Structures are given as structure tokens and as C-alpha cells.
Amino acid sequence: MSIPFFGWEATYDDASRSVELGESQAPKDRGVYTMYHGTNISNARLIIANGFKQSSKGMLGPGVYVSRMQKKAERYPLNSNPTERVVLKVRVKIGRVKRIDKDNHPMQYTWNAAGYATAWVPPKCGMTTVPSGLEEDCVFDPQRVKVIGIALAPNTTIQADLQQLIASSPRRRQKGRSGATHGSDGGGVCSLCKRKTPTHTTQPCWGCGQSVCALMNKHVCPHST
DSSP states (O other): OOOOOOEEEOOOSSSOSSBOOOTTOOOOTTOEEEEEEEEEHHHHHHHHHHOOOOBSOOTTOSBEEEBSOHHHHTTOSTTSOGGGEEEEEEEEEOOSEEEOOSTTOTTTTTTTTTTOSEEEEOTTOOOTTOTTOOOEEEESOGGGEEEEEEEEOSSHHHHHHHHHHHHHOHHHHOOOSSOEEEOBOSSSSBTTTOOSOSOEEEEEOTTTOOEEETTOSEEEOGGGO
């Protein structure tokens, strides 16, 4: 026996709909957070066009390395010319999170095999591999990380060029199989879900036909009551 139901209601772990955590605040499992990724100009173009790829190595193993602290991302790539550095603002669906907070942690390289989507190194935890003491995250699946803006670029011309690439990227405008894309209400806030995300995919409710966004915290269909 099937029971027709159209709608949902969700709760958030923060009052903000586009969450940017404090320096020492632990991320909540399955949260969606704003973070930063440091790269160079040429790689920034590739990431915007094709999406992220896993780093083959790093202190937490393979994955996409990001930080909620922009000043951390501004240090990368290491040993590169600062005039070539770009900081991408990204939205991260972190999934299940494992805290790695000491040298030689038993799950430092195996956290994903144990069922975690993200490894989190808190700030000032004393790890010798993080001499800066700044917070860091490693997200195993690149599909969980999406570029939403340019936080830092060598100059305004390059920043405007990269922003335009984001706006025109096919990945950004890609439609769902039965959905359409919509943007903000002009103030940087989605007109349906009210989250600070520029573009989402919408679909009509199967019951009432109203346009809904998957990130809306609530939709009650009159046909389900």
C-alpha cells in the first residue's frame, strides 16, 4: 500500500541559511557550509569549468582541501608567487565528519574507509603537520564542493573575469532531468529557499504543481492534507 505525501520540513543547526562557522566551532554532520580553497589562476579556471579533483596526497590523504578560514586558503599554493594566488569561495556538503586532532591519529589516512565524508583538523590542535595552527578540512568526494565566488584575486580584472566564468559555467546552469534553474532575488538570496546560494534547480511539486527548491526548509502541499 502506498501513501501519497508531497512536502517536507527540515531543521538547521544554525540560524543562518548559509552557514559560515566560527574558527573553533565544530561542524555538524551533514551540514552545508561556506569555506575557502586556495589555488592559482590557471587552476582556478579549470576548477570553475570542470569541478574539483582529488589531491593525490596530503596530510589527510586524498581529497579536496578547504578551510573555513580565508587567511588559511590565502597561503596556497605553498611556495607560489602571491601575485598568482586565487581564493575560491566554496559551498561544501560535508556529510559525516571525523575530527583529526593529533599527530599519528589512527584514522588520519583511513577516515573515508571508515565511512566519513570529511576529515576536520581543528585550529591550534598541536599537530606538527599544521604549524600555522589554522583550521583545515579534507573532503573526499569532489562533488561535495562547489565554487560560488571569488574571495581573493591578484587584481580586480582577474577577479571580474573569474566571476564571469562562474556565472557562465555550464556546471552552474545545468538543469535537472525535470527541473529548471533559478537565481537570487537580486540581493544574493534565493527567491524560494531564502538561502545565500546564487542558483538552484527547481521542480514542480508532484501534488500542487508549485515551484519548489530542494533547499527550502519547508513545503506543505495542500494536496497532501
